[in-house]
Amino acid sequence: MNKKIKPIDVLVIGSGLSSLVFLQSFLKKRKKVEVISPNLNFKKLKQNNLVKHITKILPPQMIGADQKVKGYFHWNNINLKENCKVFGSMEFGGLSNYWGLQMDPDILSDIKNLSFKVKKDISKSFLEILKEFNLAGKFKNYENSFKRDNFFLIKEQKKNSLKFEEFIVGFKNSFGKRKKIGAANEVSDKFTPENFYKKFLKKKNIQFHNYFVKKIKKQGNLIEVVCSNGNSNKSFLAKKIVLGSGTVVTTKIILDYLKFTKEVKLKHHPRLFSLYLTKKKWSNTMTFQPSQVHLKPKNKTELFTSDFRPGNKLIIDSITKFKKYLYIFKPILNFFRFNMIFSNTLLNSKFSNIYLKLEKDSSLSIYSKYKNIDKIFKQISTLVYNFLRKEKKILPIKLNYFPGFGADFHYFGTLQIGGKGKLSVNENCQLLNNKNIYIIDGSIFNFSRNKYPLGLILANAKRVAKVLTK
Ligand SMILES: Cc1cc2nc3c(=O)[nH]c(=O)nc-3n(C[C@H](O)[C@H](O)[C@H](O)COP(=O)(O)OP(=O)(O)OC[C@H]3O[C@@H](n4cnc5c(N)ncnc54)[C@H](O)[C@@H]3O)c2cc1C
Numbered sequence: 474m475n476k477k478i479k480p481i482d483v484l485v486i487g488s489g490l491s492s493l494v495f496l497q498s499f500l501k502k503r504k505k506v507e508v509i510s511p512n513l514n515f516k517k518l519k520q521n522n523l524v525k526h527i528t529k530i531l532p533p534q535m536i537g538a539d540q541k542v543k544g545y546f547h548w549n550n551i552n553l554k555e556n557c558k559v560f561g562s563m564e565f566g567g568l569s570n571y572w573g574l575q576m577d578p579d580i581l582s583d584i585k586n587l588s589f590k591v592k593k594d595i596s597k598s599f600l601e602i603l604k605e606f607n608l609a610g611k612f613k614n615y616e617n618s619f620k621r622d623n624f625f626l627i628k629e630q631k632k633n634s635l636k637f638e639e640f641i642v643g644f645k646n647s648f649g650k651r652k653k654i655g656a657a658n659e660v661s662d663k664f665t666p667e668n669f670y671k672k673f674l675k676k677k678n679i680q681f682h683n684y685f686v687k688k689i690k691k692q693g694n695l696i697e698v699v700c701s702n703g704n705s706n707k708s709f710l711a712k713k714i715v716l717g718s719g720t721v722v723t724t725k726i727i728l729d730y731l732k733f734t735k736e737v738k739l740k741h742h743p744r745l746f747s748l749y750l751t752k753k754k755w756s757n758t759m760t761f762q763p764s765q766v767h768l769k770p771k772n773k774t775e776l777f778t779s780d781f782r783p784g785n786k787l788i789i790d791s792i793t794k795f796k797k798y799l800y801i802f803k804p805i806l807n808f809f810r811f812n813m814i815f816s817n818t819l820l821n822s823k824f825s826n827i828y829l830k831l832e833k834d835s836s837l838s839i840y841s842k843y844k845n846i847d848k849i850f851k852q853i854s855t856l857v858y859n860f861l862r863k864e865k866k867i868l869p870i871k872l873n874y875f876p877g878f879g880a881d882f883h884y885f886g887t888l889q890i891g892g893k894g895k896l897s898v899n900e901n902c903q904l905l906n907n908k909n910i911y912i913i914d915g916s917i918f919n920f921s922r923n924k925y926p927l928g929l930i931l932a933n934a935k936r937v938a939k940v941l942t943k
Pocket residue numbers: 486487488489490491492509510511532534535549560562563564565566567568569570571572573574575576577684685686687717718719720722881882883884913914915924925926927928930
């Protein structure tokens with residue numbers, strides 16, 4: 474590497490929402506920034522048989538993203554074993570392009586161990602994000618709520634062991650006087666990387682480099698970032714790097730940097746997918762309606778969260794894609810879609826079962842171990858079903874499906890703040906003993922109560938930008 478090259482001050486890696494929120498705040502104080510953001514043409518990519526099991530079961534929002542998912546595993550040299558289902562996408566915006574638009578406002582529950590100042594700064598940054606994008610929902614004194622569909626009106630249920638809770642919805646709340654979520658513009662009101670970029674970053678001085686990171690190395694006080702565009706390599710030299718490449722890739726880069734070859738546990742929220750039928754239709758006009766309330770236990774509120782949304786054509790498309798025998802029933806399923814309720818139940822991260830291991834050839838293996846969680850899913854599913862029956866919301870039929878470990882799309886907890894040993898960061902999110910490496914994605918938290926992690930991730934990314942520009 475030619476050391477005469479002038480080093481970049483701060484080099485950001487990734488263009489998901491964590492990186493973009495970081496950039497917005499960073500550029501309030503700095504004039505220019507450089508970003509490694511892969512946006513490659515995958516047409517030439519050969520079949521990657523190792524991830525066929527993933528591209529077959531893409532969630533509704535990701536239909537059509539097969540090549541980007543294959544590219545992610547291929548270029549990042551990740552070997553995903555058949556017994557687990559982890560998703561990733563190499564493109565501008567990454568997985569943040571597809572999120573389900575739900576954010577837990579209870580961001581403080583999972584960071585109780587942090588100092589008072591950090592908690593205060595994270596809260597402040599969260600509030601700023603909500604205000605800047607005018608997001609729908611409630612948080613402390615922030616109230617920008619919307620009129621909920623009658624189907625899930627919240628009642629006080631004293632005798633029940635479960636309760637409904639509100640959350641932040643990833644839509645800009647500018648959808649008409651009555652403020653019904655169905656009036657949102659599903660393209661322009663969404664909190665997506667593209668919309669965020671257009672609103673806050675388009676006119677800023679950002680130099681994007683269309684490369685992906687292969688590895689990072691120490692070069693004296695600097696960090697060398699070795700990249701590729703699939704044809705040739707290029708190295709960048711930086712004084713500080715900020716990793717926002719999503720938990721899996723960020724962890725791989727750090728494991729390789731530290732030559733850490735022991736098994737690492739990836740935290741996530743195992744997800745049960747349920748289908749209920751209703752007598753009364755829950756109609757809506759949206760292509761993909763986000764859910765509007767969360768159901769949680771009153772006690773032990775960290776155990777699980779269930780969300781609910783009415784059926785739509787996208788979900789039916791996705792089901793008939795991976796359950797091919799249902800294809801001939803597609804018109805009938807579509808006809809009855811408003812009599813269907815789809816629900817995700819996300820479990821506490823203590824039920825995680827995904828492991829990462831850096832191999833000698835620098836590839837990353839991702840796998841699960843044998844673990845039967847049927848019992849806990851059965852127990853929870855019965856609780857939710859009985860609750861909905863008692864509330865007279867559903868008919869006495871339910872279908873449950875566990876899509877596999879990792880098919881919850883929430884990956885975190887590998888490099889925790891205040892964690893033990895080499896694989897941890899300090900409260901400024903600097904890697905232990907490596908102050909020029911900052912980490913801003915989900916790697917640094919354990920989301921135990923909070924089952925929709927993006928709110929806390931983004932609030933923290935904004936806070937770290939302020940730390941760096943102080
Ligand atoms: C279908 C779906 C639904 C979801 N629903 C929700 C929800 O309702 N609520 C919630 O809180 N979360 C949800 N999530 C999770 C949420 O999307 C992620 O937590 C969030 O996107 C993480 O943002 P990030 O910026 O850290 O990473 P990402 O958005 O994944 O961004 C990673 C970036 O790194 C880039 N990259 C990849 N490899 C490299 C490399 N080698 N070098 C450089 N850059 C690289 C990618 O191209 C991308 O730009 C959902 C996810 C999915 C897929």
